[in-house]
Amino acid sequence: MADYNEKILDIHDLDITFNTTAGPVHAIRGVDIDLMKGETVAIVGESGSGKSVTMKAAMGILASNAAVNKGTIEFTYHHADGTQETVDILEKDKKWIRRHINGKRIAMVFQDPMTSLDPTMTIGKQLIEGMVWHFKTPKKEAWEKAIQLLKEVGITDAEKRMKNYPHQLSGGMRQRVVIAIALACNPDLLICDEPTTALDVTIQAKIIELIKRVQKERGISVIYITHDLGVVAKVADYVNVMYAGKIVEKGKINEIFYDPRHPYTWGLLSAMPDLNTEDERLYTIPGSPPNLLREKTGDAFAPRNQFALEIDDKLEPPMFKITETHEAATWLLDPRAPKVEMPEELKARIERMKKEAEGYEES
Amino acid sequence: MKNHENASPVLEVQGLKQYFRVSRTYTVKAVEDVSFKIYPGETYGLVGESGSGKSTIGRSVIRLYEPTDGKITFAGKDISGKISKADNKTLRTQMQMIFQDPMASLNPRKKVEDILGEGLDIHHMYANRAERKAKIQAILAKVGLAPEHAARYPHQFSGGQRQRVGIARAMIMNPKLIIADECISALDVSIQAQVVNLMKDIQEETGSAYLFIAHDLSMVKYISDRIGVLHLGHLLETGTTEEIFSNPIHPYTRSLLSAIPSPNPIVEKTRISENYDYRTSGLDYTKGTDHLISGSHYVKCTDEELERFLKH
Numbered sequence: 001m002a003d004y005n006e007k008i009l010d011i012h013d014l015d016i017t018f019n020t021t022a023g024p025v026h027a028i029r030g031v032d033i034d035l036m037k038g039e040t041v042a043i044v045g046e047s048g049s050g051k052s053v054t055m056k057a058a059m060g061i062l063a064s065n066a067a068v069n070k071g072t073i074e075f076t077y078h079h080a081d082g083t084q085e086t087v088d089i090l091e092k093d094k095k096w097i098r099r100h101i102n103g104k105r106i107a108m109v110f111q112d113p114m115t116s117l118d119p120t121m122t123i124g125k126q127l128i129e130g131m132v133w134h135f136k137t138p139k140k141e142a143w144e145k146a147i148q149l150l151k152e153v154g155i156t157d158a159e160k161r162m163k164n165y166p167h168q169l170s171g172g173m174r175q176r177v178v179i180a181i182a183l184a185c186n187p188d189l190l191i192c193d194e195p196t197t198a199l200d201v202t203i204q205a206k207i208i209e210l211i212k213r214v215q216k217e218r219g220i221s222v223i224y225i226t227h228d229l230g231v232v233a234k235v236a237d238y239v240n241v242m243y244a245g246k247i248v249e250k251g252k253i254n255e256i257f258y259d260p261r262h263p264y265t266w267g268l269l270s271a272m273p274d275l276n277t278e279d280e281r282l283y284t285i286p287g288s289p290p291n292l293l294r295e296k297t298g299d300a301f302a303p304r305n306q307f308a309l310e311i312d313d314k315l316e317p318p319m320f321k322i323t324e325t326h327e328a329a330t331w332l333l334d335p336r337a338p339k340v341e342m343p344e345e346l347k348a349r350i351e352r353m354k355k356e357a358e359g360y361e362e363s
Numbered sequence: 364m365k366n367h368e369n370a371s372p373v374l375e376v377q378g379l380k381q382y383f384r385v386s387r388t389y390t391v392k393a394v395e396d397v398s399f400k401i402y403p404g405e406t407y408g409l410v411g412e413s414g415s416g417k418s419t420i421g422r423s424v425i426r427l428y429e430p431t432d433g434k435i436t437f438a439g440k441d442i443s444g445k446i447s448k449a450d451n452k453t454l455r456t457q458m459q460m461i462f463q464d465p466m467a468s469l470n471p472r473k474k475v476e477d478i479l480g481e482g483l484d485i486h487h488m489y490a491n492r493a494e495r496k497a498k499i500q501a502i503l504a505k506v507g508l509a510p511e512h513a514a515r516y517p518h519q520f521s522g523g524q525r526q527r528v529g530i531a532r533a534m535i536m537n538p539k540l541i542i543a544d545e546c547i548s549a550l551d552v553s554i555q556a557q558v559v560n561l562m563k564d565i566q567e568e569t570g571s572a573y574l575f576i577a578h579d580l581s582m583v584k585y586i587s588d589r590i591g592v593l594h595l596g597h598l599l600e601t602g603t604t605e606e607i608f609s610n611p612i613h614p615y616t617r618s619l620l621s622a623i624p625s626p627n628p629i630v631e632k633t634r635i636s637e638n639y640d641y642r643t644s645g646l647d648y649t650k651g652t653d654h655l656i657s658g659s660h661y662v663k664c665t666d667e668e669l670e671r672f673l674k675h
Contacts, residue, residue, distance in 0.1 A: 201579055201623060232628075233626045271556045272552065282585055353626070357630050
């Protein structure tokens with residue numbers, strides 16, 4: 001297993017605004033994320049919560065109308081001779097990032113494999129492109145390596161597939177190819193932005209198992225961006241729950257799933273379809289995500305929160321520490337707050353989950 | 364479980380075959396001998412992976428394709444093949460469709476009121492402007508949108524709201540049957556729940572039947588009364604939601620069920636989903652016949668295959 005003590009990515013107090021024709025949109029409002037080597041971190045939230053923007057900032061591929069107001073993104077990597085270097089990605093220019101980071105040390109897998117592959121190039125050409133550009137690998141050697149990669153991600157007839165175009169492959173195969181391309185330059189960090197949302201459930205399960213296997217074999221770190229908590233349960237070591245550009249709860253996977261503290265996390269967990277109940281109706285979080293064009297004082301989640309306190313409308317809650325690793329930003333955790341328990345249904349469900357989990361040893 | 368003893372089905376599909384001839388030597392057999400019934404007020408969930416033919420069935424039912432073989436009966440009338448103009452007209456009001464991508468299925472240059480009113484205009488379903496407006500306002504309220512939304516364009520809505528417009532457009536004609544083709548797949552999990560709940564509420568109120576097409580069994584469980592599992596054009600297993608979920612027989616159904624990730628990390632981390640590959644499974648779908656398991660639970664397979672399934 002990889003060395004767990006080395007921090008590879010440290011996002012600190014990131015704050016991003018987009019200048020649009022309708023006015024400034026404050027998309028990221030102070031995000032902190034740490035990632036250790038070999039670990040998997042999941043970022044969970046609804047669309048528009050800022051999870052993709054955070055990771056695009058880490059890749060240096062923000063849209064041109066984005067302005068970073070403050071914060072740092074420190075990325076640590078090793079040179080070929082083993083010396084360690086830490087850089088702040090936000091201070092580097094685009095050209096430097098392209099040369100040294102994108103594809104080489106941080107690779108990204110996007111949601112829709114059809115739009116992230118070039119329809120006019122064969123699979124093989126797209127696979128060797130990065131190797132030839134970053135490492136000046138001779139074409140022949142890169143070709144051999146590409147075939148190995150295709151085999152690694154579970155594509156049969158790899159030699160034949162190298163000459164295929166993306167439209168000749170099925171959705172699941174295409175996503176496998178995208179993963180192979182991401183792995184081509186041996187990156188230290190793999191960012192998966194909703195890698196399975198466009199795929200069928202059966203293929204989703206296989207792609208997730210593939211990413212897990214590759215991660216274990218290569219000891220790389222993975223950041224998962226998703227809105228599906230079932231996927232998170234399968235892959236993540238740590239979870240960050242994001243709402244309206246802020247992280248509202250973070251912790252180890254078991255802390256988030258078996259002992260959630262933020263009302264938004266309660267809502268997300270309750271909204272997951274449950275195969276073990278006879279319930280006729282699904283729980284939904286009332287209302288819709290906030291419009292970030294209009295800044296709101298206090299807690300952004302308060303209007304949708306049935307447990308909201310008076311102070312929620314006036315002052316934004318800080319992160320309250322629950323354990324060493326578990327934090328949540330809700331006034332409910334303040335010692336002065338009235339005692340509020342999570343909804344009964346969710347409590348029963350977590351009890352049932354715990355019961356089911358007995359007998360399974362954590363591996 | 365709803366009682367169908369006295370009711371006659373609103374839709375009956377018998378031995379539907381849908382082939383597409385690609386060239387002289389190659390024909391895609393998208394749907395092979397599929398039969399099912401949908402009763403008034405119930406939801407029939409059609410599940411399967413992409414390419415299994417589930418959308419094709421929906422499109423054949425609504426007459427976007429001409430069936431190669433088989434019979435489709437809607438409200439007691441045969442609607443496969445040529446039909447009279449009058450029949451076609453009633454069909455177009457009583458059978459409606461909701462599509463997967465709400466952005467692509469709504470005309471970006473029309474206001475919501477005109478999108479919703481288009482069907483009313485064509486079929487002259489109002490006496491004056493005031494009645495048209497009242498009908499549109501009523502349907503907007505029903506799907507949880509505000510009256511001022513009528514004057515907006517589709518791009519001014521969020522994904523969940525757009526799908527509500529799509530549902531409103533289908534509902535405004537008071538149809539007997541709605542075909543919902545992957546209508547929640549493009550939405551966030553929490554928004555999916557809202558849309559599913561909305562569709563259930565509307566069904567309770569209007570008594571429309573749904574043909575709900577999806578690949579995600581976990582959501583289908585909440586909305587469907589009965590489920591059909593489709594693979595490579597064959598309807599492999601069909602039964603009530605309860606029968607399918609508590610006692611899945613066919614290995615393909617089982618693999619679909621095991622692919623659903625559960626939000627329970629300790630269990631989920633160690634669990635590997637069941638694999639199913641038709642080519643290596645040794646099954647032959649074309650030889651299968653329907654075998655009754657219990658109640659209304661049928662599995663399509665041969666006798667030997669059934670024995671093998673039951674041993675598991």
